[in-house]
Amino acid sequence: MSVNGKVIPHTPLAVDFWQVRKCPGTRLFFLSHMHSDHTVGLTSTWSNRPIYCSSTTATLLRLKLQVKEKWIHPLELDEPYLLPMDDIGKEKLTVTLIEANHCPGSVMFLFEGYFGSILYTGDFRYTPSMLREPCLRTHTTIDVLYLDNTNCDPNRTLPSRQQATQQIKEIIRRHPNHNVVIGLYALGKESLLVELAMEFKTWVEVSFVRMQTLKALELPDVFTTEPGAGRIRVVEQSKICSANVHKWDKEQPTLAILPTSRPLVSFHPNVHVVPYSDHSSYQELEDFVSALKPTSLVPIVGKHVPASFSALLPHRKRHEILVPECVRHYMLSQPKSQLSSSANTSPRRRHFQPLLPKGVLFDSPVRGAGKSGEEATEPDATEEEMDAEVMRLYQMTYTVVHI
Structure with a gap:
């Protein structure tokens, strides 16, 4: 690295x-x-x-x-x-x-x-x-x-984080019967998760390791480690791959969202890359x-x-x-x-x-x-x-x- x-x-x-x-x-x-x-x-x-x-x-x-x-x-x-x-x-x-x-x-x-x-x-x-x-x-x-x-x-434009958040909300609204998996790094974009939890009135499921970090940050109580307790789940970015998307969709219709400024291209109709960036x-x-x-x-x-x-x-x-x-x-x-x-x-x-x-x-x-x-x-x-x-x-x- x-x-x-x-x-x-x-x-x-x-x-x-x-x-x-x-x-x-x-x-x-x-x-x-x-x-x-x-x-x-x-x-x-x-x-x-x-x-x-x-x-x-x-x-x-x-x-x-x-x-x-x-x-x-x-x-x-x-x-x-x-x-x-x-x-x-x-x-x-x-x-x-x-x-x-x-x-x-x-x-x-x-x-x-x-x-x-x-x-x-x-x-x-x-x-x-x-x-x-x-x-x-x-x-x-x-x-x-x-x-x-x-x-x-200079050849790339990025929306504000507020605009990117609205894009993510619209994607989720268009799929009311789908679960949502969001790919993130170990730290960052916590405010996005809190906003989505409030908007869609759901728990956000996270790993035990991530929960430890969230507790240390003293964020609002919208997170859980209980499997299936909420509609939205957070995974490491690398976990959003073809094999996992196919597996998740087989169990329950699932959207995968990658909020990132990296120039990624979606490899599946249910994978959405949204230009949400924490960099200028x-x-x-x-x-x-x-x-x-x-x-x-x-x-x-x-x-x-x-x-x-x-x-x-x-x-x-x-x-x-x-x-x-x-x-x-x-x-x-x-x-x-x-x-x-x-x-x-x-x-x-x-x-x-x-x-x-x-x-x-x-x-x-x-x-x-x-x-x-x-x-x-x-x-x-x-x-x-x-x-x-x-x-x-x-x-x-x-x-x-x-x-």
Whole structure:
């Protein structure tokens, strides 16, 4: 599985990137949301480095991956927090979490520090209300925008999620005597399920594993694990195949619905692909970039965005970045293994009021290694790659970087 995360150059920061041996200078790790392509390499054995995320993601992190409590630092949305970028308290950054409108717990990160201002969207579905967030409304310049470019194709149009939801409702209404099977990933589109349950006044049948997640999210009580209790049933997307559709239809007339922005083609008259997306459309991305006018743009998925986006940038020069010596030493030092060391990287609000981790520790099976492509991790860096990275860090003393 591809790794949809980044190490932020010339800083000790990484977002959704967990290959520690490939980024030996990284000390502060941020998790935008709990989709598996953003947690590749993050396991229950994670240690010595703090993870910052939303409160909802923190709950799912304990539930799904059993990461130890002492490394998880949940932050509230729309609150600026100060984090240390060295061991002596001299250099700090401000981070603000912004709702990403993608899946439960998903956030964007606004980083501000000696490096300027960086907005990292993670996966997101743009809405104009995002621009009214205080931290973006009052901020005049975004130096670097890390952009979720999943659907960045000018030749594809996507309806809003409200429009896609109406399409799904109409399909179900046209088949009043059919059961409905909906194919989803492990996390996401819960609001769609709740809306369908309310609209058609039925329970939504889910697996025990999914129910565990739904309970942790404290969603409305419309879900059940009892077979046959409701007209609507949720399965993993991969379960919607010819053999299963034939089997379900033989037992009871059944519709299968795939709410996804992936360009899939239906293989059966009773299989309906609906372009319901939790990622921004091309037009939404264009509106977002045009409104923010960042100095530079970095795609999160792959290495390219359409050339038309370049015309939206103001073509101003990025200011020179001075990497402080205390930050360089911080990146070269070895993380401390004692619990007390996490106090050095505890989040503090602007007024230095400590925010303690919250949540309940859940018991769940540890993910097995090598079970499926969804859980696979990339190999560690070679010793040569590590040596090269350490040498690069040594050369960063008061380095002036032009980006």
